[in-house]
Amino acid sequence: MVYVVVVVVQAAIAVALMMHAAAGRKAAGPRLERENRLVSSLKLTDLCLFTEARYTRHPSMADRNTAFQDYPFSFEHFPSGSLMPVPEILRK
Amino acid sequence: MAWIDKQKNILDFTLSSLLRRKGKNAALAFVYAVVVFVLASTMFFTHAIRKEAMLILKDAPEIVVQRMVAGRHDLMDLKYRDGIKKITGVSSVEGRLWGYYYDPLFRANYTLMVPPEFKYQQGEIAVGQGVSRSAVTEEGNIMPFFGIDGRLTSFRISELLSSESELVTSDLVLMSEQDFRGLFGIPKMMVTDLAVTVGNPQEVVTIAGKIKKEFPDTRPIIREEIIRTYDTIFDWRGGIMLVIFSGALLAFIIFAWDKASGLSAEERKEIGILKATGWETADVILMKFWEGTVISLTSFLTGIIFAYLHVFFSSAVLFEPVLKGWAVLYPQFRLVPYINAYQVATLFFLTVVPYTTATIIPTWRAAIVDPDSVMRT
Numbered sequence: 294m295v296y297v298v299v300v301v302v303q304a305a306i307a308v309a310l311m312m313h314a315a316a317g318r319k320a321a322g323p324r325l326e327r328e329n330r331l332v333s334s335l336k337l338t339d340l341c342l343f344t345e346a347r348y349t350r351h352p353s354m355a356d357r358n359t360a361f362q363d364y365p366f367s368f369e370h371f372p373s374g375s376l377m378p379v380p381e382i383l384r385k
Numbered sequence: 386m387a388w389i390d391k392q393k394n395i396l397d398f399t400l401s402s403l404l405r406r407k408g409k410n411a412a413l414a415f416v417y418a419v420v421v422f423v424l425a426s427t428m429f430f431t432h433a434i435r436k437e438a439m440l441i442l443k444d445a446p447e448i449v450v451q452r453m454v455a456g457r458h459d460l461m462d463l464k465y466r467d468g469i470k471k472i473t474g475v476s477s478v479e480g481r482l483w484g485y486y487y488d489p490l491f492r493a494n495y496t497l498m499v500p501p502e503f504k505y506q507q508g509e510i511a512v513g514q515g516v517s518r519s520a521v522t523e524e525g526n527i528m529p530f531f532g533i534d535g536r537l538t539s540f541r542i543s544e545l546l547s548s549e550s551e552l553v554t555s556d557l558v559l560m561s562e563q564d565f566r567g568l569f570g571i572p573k574m575m576v577t578d579l580a581v582t583v584g585n586p587q588e589v590v591t592i593a594g595k596i597k598k599e600f601p602d603t604r605p606i607i608r609e610e611i612i613r614t615y616d617t618i619f620d621w622r623g624g625i626m627l628v629i630f631s632g633a634l635l636a637f638i639i640f641a642w643d644k645a646s647g648l649s650a651e652e653r654k655e656i657g658i659l660k661a662t663g664w665e666t667a668d669v670i671l672m673k674f675w676e677g678t679v680i681s682l683t684s685f686l687t688g689i690i691f692a693y694l695h696v697f698f699s700s701a702v703l704f705e706p707v708l709k710g711w712a713v714l715y716p717q718f719r720l721v722p723y724i725n726a727y728q729v730a731t732l733f734f735l736t737v738v739p740y741t742t743a744t745i746i747p748t749w750r751a752a753i754v755d756p757d758s759v760m761r762t
Contacts (some may be wrong), residue, residue: 294680295399295400296396296683297396299683300618300682300683300686303683303686303687303690304686306686306690307686307689307690310690310693310694311724313697313722314450314693314697314722314723314724316665317697317721318721318723319724321721324549325440325441325721327547327550328441328549328550328552328553329440329441329443329444329547330444331550331553331554332441332442332444332445332553333444333445334501334502335498335500335554335557335559336444336446336447336479336481336501336580337553337554337612338442338445338446338449338606339442339553339611340438340441340442340552340553340615341496341513341515341551341552341553341554341555341556341557341716342552342715342716344493344494344515344555344556344712344714344715345494345712345713345714346494347485347494349712350485350494350496350556351496352448352450352614352615352618353606353610353611353614353615354458354578354606355458357690381480384609
């Protein structure tokens with residue numbers, strides 16, 4: 294019986310999280326609208342996720358000689374950029 | 386009612402049987418849950434960020450036109466703007482002024498930009514939250530920048546851009562056109578690139594083609610391509626995470642397969658005793674089915690719940706080193722929980738169903754053998 298209770302609790306948590314997801318999506322609506330207006334007014338083109346190099350900061354805008362740049366939606370040529378940590382010499 | 390009672394009794398027996406080998410089964414359930422957690426975290430994260438990118442960038446410029454010189458993005462003369470304006474279907478063309486600045490003091494890269502309408506005076510800037518954090522500065526402070534001549538120019542921070550927009554503004558430094566041109570020495574008739582607005586969205590691709598034809602040294606980038614870029618990036622990064630993880634995944638598959646399909650001598654003996662005490666072959670198979678379901682369903686639910694908490698409550702803290710790369714300045718953001726039911730269903734059918742079915746065939750083989758011979762081996 295304990296196992297059934299465990300599964301029921303897990304399922305209840307999963308359902309609660311689904312409801313949380315639905316509420317989160319609804320609550321994010323106004324914020325996304327404000328961000329859209331900002332993107333539109335500043336004429337932004339990219340997300341600010343990876344600021345280490347110009348071709349990672351603006352992957353859709355970077356030139357053809359850098360990664361991603363055979364065309365704007367091409368694969369990254371240098372996956373090491375995603376995986377290598379900062380060399381020790383640069384940390385000092 | 387009798388059917389339900391029977392299932393309940395078999396489930397009770399299965400659980401007590403699992404508890405007799407609790408160490409082994411707990412280890413299996415833990416590894417199983419970790420595997421589901423990593424797979425689900427990757428799926429949740431990449432799907433949510435792609436969806437967010439798509440929604441945020443849906444109002445990005447319809448076409449951005451860059452000038453290419455020797456394969457590199459170069460500054461653009463405003464005469465291109467006048468030429469592109471004449472193309473039928475183009476509503477407006479505006480020059481954009483933006484660039485990068487490496488702050489040697491804090492070792493962070495900023496994006497300097499001139500907004501179409503800058504509401505502050507010359508000598509004033511608006512900065513993103515990431516810049517404020519990395520340069521340990523706030524509204525009202527002075528922020529110095531090295532100009533093209535090597536001299537320091539100080540700007541007063543008049544505004545901190547909102548933290549809710551960090552995903553697009555974290556590294557931004559907004560300044561006036563005069564300040565930007567002065568800092569980088571950009572002549573008055575030059576801009577970084579052009580943002581083109583098209584009257585009819587259906588004509589965007591045609592107009593981009595016309596721009597490329599009339600100005601062969603330019604590269605038009607349409608909004609669809611910008612959004613697709615983010616699809617590719619997160620497919621790739623998600624793929625890399627899965628490739629790294631695939632060794633552990635294979636080890637788990639072998640472990641789980643071995644555990645599920647190869648019955649131990651003790652389990653064979655147990656089946657023999659059950660058969661000798663009157664259990665039908667179907668009952669034994671049902672018991673093993675419940676055993677597989679108990680382990681895989683519990684692990685699946687545990688993995689999925691922790692993956693959700695990891696991605697949407699802790700902002701995918703375990704993925705941060707992979708996502709950050711070499712970046713010093715990284716935005717703080719919480720993803721909107723966009724969950725793809727198709728992905729959850731795929732994960733379910735790839736984990737729970739194979740494990741549960743893998744337990745049945747060896748059990749059937751053991752269950753059809755004579756109980757006496759099974760117990761003697």
